[in-house]
Amino acid sequence: MKISELARATATPVDTIRYYERQGLLPAPARSGNNWRHYGSAHAERLAFIRQGRGLGMSLQEIKTLLRCLDAPCGDCGEVNRMVDEHIRHISQRIRELRQLERQLKALRARCPAAQEAARCGILRGMAEQAAQDGPPPAPVQGVHGQ
Structure with a gap:
């Protein structure tokens, strides 16, 4: 084909x-x-x-x-098992990071229960306060292996 x-x-x-x-x-x-x-x-x-x-x-x-x-079906699959175990660890770490991110976003969302003018927006204020307090922002959440 x-x-x-x-x-x-x-x-x-x-x-x-x-x-x-x-x-x-x-x-x-x-x-x-x-x-x-x-x-x-x-x-x-x-x-x-x-x-x-x-x-x-x-x-x-x-x-x-x-x-x-x-491609080597007679070989040992121990390497496959180890690699998948490591992949599972990466996935578990990513899930923890995403749950933390979800908590942070929900806390921000709770600061602004209704639409209003941007100058009074609790989300924007919260992000600005956090940025001033924390310094440089954290790296964005990446894929499973940080790619």
Whole structure:
């Protein structure tokens, strides 16, 4: 199948497929006589696996590790277990950070129960007070691995 057909079949943008190829996640496809890429079912299956990993919040490096283990089915999966355990720790930390952020936002929201002129807005005042008290702002909440 052509890259556009693979993209449609897997709901993956063409640019993403090409990016995964450049990153070594997808093997280079065969080329037809007119130099078009020709993808097979193995590409679609591998792409579905990659998308599953991305859906679980895994980095491309983690997915590379998983693919390396998937490609060596007789090997030990201890590395996979360790990597997933670490990923779970990252997710748990992110959940704690997001819960803290939620508490902070709810406290700010409670300072301004109704719409009013901006000069009297409790949210804006609260943010300004916090900024003056804390100094430089914290880094924004990032993805699972701070990416």
